[in-house]
Every structure is written in structure tokens, then in C-alpha cells.
Amino acid sequence: MQTYWGIDLGGTKTEGVVLSAPKPEAVLIRKRIDTEAHKGYDHILNQITGLIDTLKAETGLAPERVGFSTPGTFDPARQAMKNCNTTVLNGKPMKQDLARLLNVPVEIANDANCFALAETTMGIVPDVVPGYQTVFGVIMGTGVGGGIVVRGQGRDKRPFVLNGLQGLGGEWGHNILEENGNSCYCGKRGCVEQVISGPALQHYYKKMSGEDRSMEEIIDRYQQGNDLIASQTINRLLEYFGKGISVIINILDPDAIVLGGGLSNIDLLYTEGLERARKYIFNSREINTRFLKPKLGDSAGVFGAALL
Template sequence: MKYAVGIDIGGTKTALGLVDSSGMVLSKASLPTDLSLSPQDMVDRIAQTVLDLMAGKGLQQADLSGIGLGAPGPLDTRLGQIAEPPNLRSWWGFPVVEAFNRHFHVPIVLENDATAAALAEKWLGAAKGADHFVYITISTGIGAGIYSHGRLITGASGNAGDIGHVVIDPAGGTCTCGQRGCFEHIASGTAIAREASMLLQRPVTSKEAFELALSRQDARMEQLVSRVFHYIGVGSVMLINTFDPELLVIGGGVSQVGAPLFESVTGYIRQHALNPSGRSTPVVPALLQQDAGLIGAAALIHTKY
């Protein structure tokens, strides 16, 4: 049996685990991504946790096929570096692969976290039978993994699929990137919570906003959620018109709202996708929700992507 380590580095937490070649997670852990630490110190902490997991399963480095790293973009996979992710400012320009190489003597592969999650869905999840699909994650931010003609499309530096910063509605306010109306700024979980809190004049989570809207307890939340669903439909049509996928897979925290989201997006696609075949593109929920990041990172090692 072959084993890989999957490490999913996020702005608030880092998930990691031991995954065998069948995709089974043998053991896992989660660490806060402590931005008060230097990136090297955080890598040291992650590496020690990996070694502890391996020891708990009686594994040595010789038992590993490699380590997969998923991280938010922008990054530079050619150089093995974190570039300039907005939620990891202290990591900008950090040579993350080199840092892990100080602890491990196995192959280490870095890819965008949404790209890795797409690979996980192809390997074990909702896109098993698809050769052309787009995985969309809608959570704190928005990103995509693109799988076309039987392979991942990663781009020159590993940043293909950074759809969170495609402009959807210029009237939607200024994004952290400086553009106005970016997809992420108007339709992510963060955006929903921000807008709901402004409307209700108190702290509101995206989960509460959805609950108020879908139970029809607050007309303002209904309007907000309807607008967000519309924006996700617009983004989905943009992806269909651009990549001609046979399938869209939506994951991330916002996807947990379930049928109302998928029905709304499917309805928008049926009306507005350019190609008649594109209008019938299935839109399905991701199957690998909780562990998608670390499984996807491990899939970078286990699969020939």
C-alpha cells in the first residue's frame, strides 16, 4: 500500500492527513494557521504534526510516496512559492516547498487549493466519470478547479481558475484586489455575512442569513440571498461558455444551503448559457466536503494529474 500526506493550508486553519492509495484517510489533524508565527515556524509546527501522525500509524518517510500541498492563490508552482494570497499576507513570497524539504526527503507537490479539491472530486467524488468539468468552491472566498480533456488545467504558474476575481457586477463595491464587483466580493460566504450584517445592523453569519431568507422571516435576507444566487448563476454561465464542461460541481460552505441554490443556478443556466447543450449542464454538489482539501492535496501524489 502506498501512502501520501495531504496538507491543505488555509487562512484560518491548516488540515492535514495520511491518505492511502485508495483515498482512505487513515488519520488527520487540524491546526490553526497562526499568522503571529513566521511561515517557517508554522511549517515546522505542521511538519511535526505530520511526523506525529506517521508515528501513530507506524510509518516512516520511506513509506510515503510524497506530500501534496494545497494553498490559496496566487502562488507560483514553478518556484514552489506562496505568491500573494490576500488572507496570508505574512506568507507572501514564501518558498513553502523548500521549507517542507527541510523536514522531508520525499517528492513535494504544490497546487492551488481549489485545483487540488477538483482533483479529489475526480478521484473519489462527484466528478468520477467526467473528463470535462469545473469544480467551484464558494466559502470564505470563491475559486475553481478546471478539469478538461482528462487533465487538470493549472496554467503557467498554477493560478488557472482564480474566478473569485472575475468582475460580475461593477456596481457591487470595491474588492480587496482593487477591482469593483468581483465574484468573491459579492457572492462568497464572507460577502453574504458582510451584507447581512449591514442590513440588520448586527453581526450575522452567512448561515443565519440563509436561514432567515429561506424561512421567509426577513424580506431583506430573501432579497440578498436571491441576488447571491443570481450572481452564482452568472458565474456558472461564464464558466460554461468559456470551458464547455459536461458537469459543474459546487462545494464549499455556501453549497451547504442545498437545493435552493442548485435549483436557482440550474434555472439561470437553462435560460442564459449560450450553447443549447450548455443549457442542460448538470450542476451537482461536491461529495467530499469536510476532507476535500487534504484528500485533494494527497491526490496530487496518488494520481497522475
């Protein structure tokens, strides 16, 4: 029996899954453990190998290959991890180390790419845009990220992640959106992530009002219509989302954009956010790209890893 093995490596939790087919209902086993990243790189590797051993023991199966969703990027040129929120991974040859420890081939992609692959293969995209060619997956939450999935050509129509020469495919969160905006850990100012992520919007609200509010509170106060600063904050989100996503549409012209992360629950992004993008695209204000809500929830990362 062919099986699909995936590991979603997070800063706090690490999850493993074994699928009997690329379908959400084909889960043979699913396990979650603490990452314990504060104990260092070698400990993370031990946690992963221990989780794989558990999956093998409880299924009686062994993987032929394993896919990994990671909180960062594998740099093909340097053969090392980079841009990881779990900083102990940066500069480490994790792909080679995991292949050696597990004694099987390993594929690695960042969490946004895995999200995009899962939603394209077994999530919302085949339901709504079955004839797609290109899909862009967006993560908007604590951070902002993205992933590109392209349908295969010829006889093999299976979708694949477009990682890029330097592993930067889909990385829209660290392009400058607001000139001379807030400083970002990447070294630039006014990155997309520093403008329309959840923490960035909360920071803006506090700067304007002097009050700490969660995104849920800000959205609620906006909907009630009795908080001018909440209205300014949500309008800021919509305007800059439209401007930022218009660049993706102009470059990729995808069939669909799937929104994930905590901010993807804001319904206005799929209506007013699209209208704001209409102002900026190079197509006489016509947008045929479908803006879609995700279907797989927090399963997308680990399912996408298995599909690598």
C-alpha cells in the same frame, strides 16, 4: 505498499493524512494541529515538518512525495507563493523549502484545486458522471474560488489539476461581476467574491436593512417568506451566481460543477441557480452540465492534497 501523503495547510489548522489507496475509506492515519500562522513563515514550516514526523512515527512509513493544499497559489514563474490569505506565505519559496526540509518531492495546489481533485477522483463525480472529461470545483463561503480538473489522455486516465502557466487556473473569484461594486483586496471592484461570498451577502443585507444577520438567518427568513430584504439578498445570490457561473460554462463547458463551501448547502443553487445560468450561456438556454453537491465534506482538502 504505495501510500498517498497529503497536508491541508489552513490559516488556523493544519491537517495531515496518509492513504493506502485513493479511496475515502483507505485512511491509515489523520492528524490535525494548530497552524499558529501568527508566529511567522519559519514556524509554519516547523509545524508542517513536525506533523510529517508524527505521521511517520505512528505509521512506521515514510513518504515518497507529499502533496500540499494551501490558502493561496504557487506561482511557477516566480517559484513563490502568492494570493495567500495567510499573508506570511506570500513571496516565499515554500515548495523548494518543503522539499528541502522533507527530502522528498513536493506538489502544491490551492484549496479549491484540491477540493475539485478529491471530489473528481474519490467523491461525487465518479458516482454521477463517471465518463467525465472536465470538472470545475467551486468554493463559495468566506471567499470564492475554483479549480479545474481534467481527465488524463491515452493509457493514463488519471485526473489532474489544470494549474495554468501562472498558477491561476480556475480562479473565478476575482473577475469583475458587478461593475463599480464593492472594493476588493485584489485591487478591483465588484469581484465575484465581493458579490456572492457569505460576507458580501451579509454586507448587502445589512446595507439594505440596517440589521446584522448571519447567512443562516437570512436563508431562514427568506424561506419563511416574511422578510423582503432576505428575499432580495437570496435573489441577488442566485442571479449573480447564474451570471458568474455561465462564464465558466461558456469557457470550459465542463461535464460537472461541484459546489463546496458553506454556501453550497443552499439547495436553490442547484435548481434556481442553474435556471439563472441558463439565461446567460451561449447554447440556446440549454444546460447539460451537472451541478453537484460534494460528497467528502471537510475531508476534500486533505484528500485532494494527497492525490496531487
